[in-house]
Amino acid sequence: MSILAFTDLTKTVAGGRTLFTRITASVEEPESVALIAPSGQGKSTLLRLLALLDAPTAGELRLEGKAASGWQPQSWRRRAAYVAQQSVMLPGSVAHNLSTCSRLHDTPFDRELAARLMEAVSLSSTDWEKNADELSGGEKQRVSLVRSLLGEPAVLLLDEITASLDQHCKLAVEKLLTEMQAAAKATLIWVSHDLEQARRVSSRVWFLADGSLADCGTEDFFRRPPSLAAERFLSRQGRNEDAGEGGP
Numbered sequence: 001m002s003i004l005a006f007t008d009l010t011k012t013v014a015g016g017r018t019l020f021t022r023i024t025a026s027v028e029e030p031e032s033v034a035l036i037a038p039s040g041q042g043k044s045t046l047l048r049l050l051a052l053l054d055a056p057t058a059g060e061l062r063l064e065g066k067a068a069s070g071w072q073p074q075s076w077r078r079r080a081a082y083v084a085q086q087s088v089m090l091p092g093s094v095a096h097n098l099s100t101c102s103r104l105h106d107t108p109f110d111r112e113l114a115a116r117l118m119e120a121v122s123l124s125s126t127d128w129e130k131n132a133d134e135l136s137g138g139e140k141q142r143v144s145l146v147r148s149l150l151g152e153p154a155v156l157l158l159d160e161i162t163a164s165l166d167q168h169c170k171l172a173v174e175k176l177l178t179e180m181q182a183a184a185k186a187t188l189i190w191v192s193h194d195l196e197q198a199r200r201v202s203s204r205v206w207f208l209a210d211g212s213l214a215d216c217g218t219e220d221f222f223r224r225p226p227s228l229a230a231e232r233f234l235s236r237q238g239r240n241e242d243a244g245e246g247g248p
């Protein structure tokens with residue numbers, strides 16, 4: 001059974017522009033999918049729809065086999081967590097931020113797990129008593145990821161979460177998440193402009209362009225782009241391997 005699925009999803013935004021029309025796809029547990037598109041095609045919008053942070057114009061979403069209408073939005077978001085590029089820290093300390101989920105759901109705060117996750121994203125030396133607002137952008141991004149992981153979501157909707165990280169931290173985050181996925185602890189949907197990253201972390205690609213979604217294996221996507229739009233996109237990024245324009 002798919003853990004997350006959408007059928008005939010259409011989204012028209014203010015001003016009347018339709019970003020995508022009747023797109024359908026699903027993700028199995030515990031897959032890792034890269035959502036790729038030229039800028040402005042609706043990647044973040046689609047991710048926000050999948051987190052029930054925005055409503056589709058038409059179409060149906062299902063999580064764990066149950067339609068969105070049958071879920072409380074907060075319960076849905078607890079299972080399918082959206083991790084934003086611009087992370088927002090709650091007022092208070094790093095520890096206060098890390099324990100958000102346990103306070104919200106009245107469950108014990110697993111300090112040991114939090115420490116392990118902080119270490120995995122290269123934040124072992126962070127002072128937990130520090131005001132979270134004083135962290136750098138990249139530190140906030142990683143604390144925000146750890147905060148989400150502590151809620152043990154089944155699906156992580158990752159919106160360019162490594163965009164402000166240096167290479168070392170980026171790879172640390174990728175390693176943590178791919179290990180979780182390999183251990184069947186999480187299904188991942190990554191929005192990324194970084195095609196090297198998409199190739200490293202995913203086994204499938206959803207390519208969004210001209211209002212349609214193409215769904216294919218990651219290696220196939222790079223070797224045999226599924227559409228002219230994908231071919232042009234890879235070509236512009238210098239990644240069309242058939243055209244001999246590069247690649248690892």
Ligand SMILES: Nc1ncnc2c1ncn2[C@@H]1O[C@H](COP(=O)(O)OP(=O)(O)OP(=O)(O)O)[C@@H](O)[C@H]1O
Nearest residue numbers: 013014015019037038039040041042043044045046
């Ligand atoms: N609520 C909204 N109201 C009006 N326009 C919107 C809204 N949400 C998104 N848009 C527009 O829809 C388009 C797609 O936005 P979105 O951020 O989803 O694209 P994207 O593929 O993630 O872009 P990028 O790669 O540049 O981050 C943009 O032109 C954006 O301005």
